[in-house]
Amino acid sequence: MPTSLVCGGAGYIGSHMVRSLLEEGERVVVLDNLSTGRRDFVPAEALFIQGDVRDGELLDRLLPQHDVNAVFLFASLIKVGESVSLPLAYYENNFVGALRVVESMVRSRTPHFIFSSSAAVYGEPEAVPITEDMPLRPTNPYGETKLAVEQMLRWASEAHGFTYGALRYFNACGAIEDATLGEVQEPETHLIPLVLDAAIGEKESISVFGDDYDTPDGTCVRDYIHVMDLARAHLLTLDALRRGGGSKIYNLGNGRGFSVEEVIDACRSVTGLPIKVVRAPRRAGDPARLIASSDRARQELGWTPHYQSLESIVETSWRWHRKRRGGRTA
Numbered sequence: 001m002p003t004s005l006v007c008g009g010a011g012y013i014g015s016h017m018v019r020s021l022l023e024e025g026e027r028v029v030v031l032d033n034l035s036t037g038r039r040d041f042v043p044a045e046a047l048f049i050q051g052d053v054r055d056g057e058l059l060d061r062l063l064p065q066h067d068v069n070a071v072f073l074f075a076s077l078i079k080v081g082e083s084v085s086l087p088l089a090y091y092e093n094n095f096v097g098a099l100r101v102v103e104s105m106v107r108s109r110t111p112h113f114i115f116s117s118s119a120a121v122y123g124e125p126e127a128v129p130i131t132e133d134m135p136l137r138p139t140n141p142y143g144e145t146k147l148a149v150e151q152m153l154r155w156a157s158e159a160h161g162f163t164y165g166a167l168r169y170f171n172a173c174g175a176i177e178d179a180t181l182g183e184v185q186e187p188e189t190h191l192i193p194l195v196l197d198a199a200i201g202e203k204e205s206i207s208v209f210g211d212d213y214d215t216p217d218g219t220c221v222r223d224y225i226h227v228m229d230l231a232r233a234h235l236l237t238l239d240a241l242r243r244g245g246g247s248k249i250y251n252l253g254n255g256r257g258f259s260v261e262e263v264i265d266a267c268r269s270v271t272g273l274p275i276k277v278v279r280a281p282r283r284a285g286d287p288a289r290l291i292a293s294s295d296r297a298r299q300e301l302g303w304t305p306h307y308q309s310l311e312s313i314v315e316t317s318w319r320w321h322r323k324r325r326g327g328r329t330a
């Protein structure tokens with residue numbers, strides 16, 4: 001079987017990807033500096049190497065040594081707010097990291113690359129659902145680094161003859177069914193883990209920023225896509241690249257928006273616990289709605305997200321969250 005190198009495979013989405021690749025019979029090498037990832041997220045069936053994607057010499061050894069056929073780049077700094085105060089760190093890690101990986105791939109003639117891009121490349125959209133051909137106008141350094149990598153990939157792939165998939169995730173969420181992997185951020189910034197922390201009393205309450213948006217209940221609407229559905233879309237993209245298709249850019253979202261209020265209600269219903277809500281003013285730069293059109297991925301890859309309802313997503317998050325927080329339920 002071919003070998004994939006998963007950079008950032010000890011992190012939240014990367015570790016789910018590693019599991020999915022192993023289930024397909026792929027050989028997997030994980031490269032991760034463990035800045036936010038966890039060593040125990042990488043199963044024994046994968047070869048783990050602790051190292052940094054900016055280390056070109058290490059990559060130059062790894063790619064030929066393991067005869068790598070495809071590189072996945074999940075490794076990245078991911079906090080939008082932090083990127084505003086530390087833009088250079090974001091360019092260094094996210095852009096220079098991708099550059100080093102692609103340079104090494106070109107030297108070793110590695111044929112395929114799959115990049116974790118983001119809905120942040122669109123900034124504030126003119127309309128929803130957002131399609132891939134809408135204007136790319138990031139509103140923060142995090143989104144700019146993702147866009148810069150996408151632009152670099154376009155030129156480099158044409159010049160050097162590799163193919164790539166740039167996958168623009170919306171809000172990744174949920175956990176693998178057996179609750180052996182899941183989301184861990186310190187400090188936590190994603191909505192579902194924050195609400196579940198409020199449910200178990202790890203936090204006193206959940207803040208809702210703005211309830212006067214032009215949405216049915218006044219709170220912001222976002223597109224939540226389950227992490228295993230994301231992993232499946234990566235497998236299908238890899239398959240399409242290997243079958244000789246050209247490079248691909250896909251939005252990966254559920255195509256359904258859910259409001260902050262709906263997420264909190266789903267968490268109440270799944271956990272059976274009360275969740276205290278505190279109303280707070282709007283945050284600057286939060287668009288009212290961000291919803292993906294994933295029609296292109298659905299049509300070209302035959303991808304259909306399996307987790308359609310909020311409850312089915314939150315159930316998997318809850319199973320993981322309880323385990324992570326040591327079985328606490330209130």
Ligand SMILES: NC(=O)c1ccc[n+]([C@@H]2O[C@H](COP(=O)([O-])OP(=O)(O)OC[C@H]3O[C@@H](n4cnc5c(N)ncnc54)[C@H](O)[C@@H]3O)[C@@H](O)[C@H]2O)c1
Pocket residue numbers: 007008009010011012013014031032033034035036037038051052053054073074075076077078093097116117118119168169170171172173
């Ligand atoms: N979580 C989301 O909702 C979301 C949405 C859109 C895009 N993305 C993208 O998906 C990817 C994965 O996100 P995640 O939520 O799993 O984050 P994560 O922080 O859990 O995973 C990132 C992993 O990369 C590793 N890493 C970071 N910098 C590295 C470096 N220089 N060298 C080697 N390893 C390094 C970290 O240790 C970690 O294991 C990121 O590229 C992110 O921008 C995530």
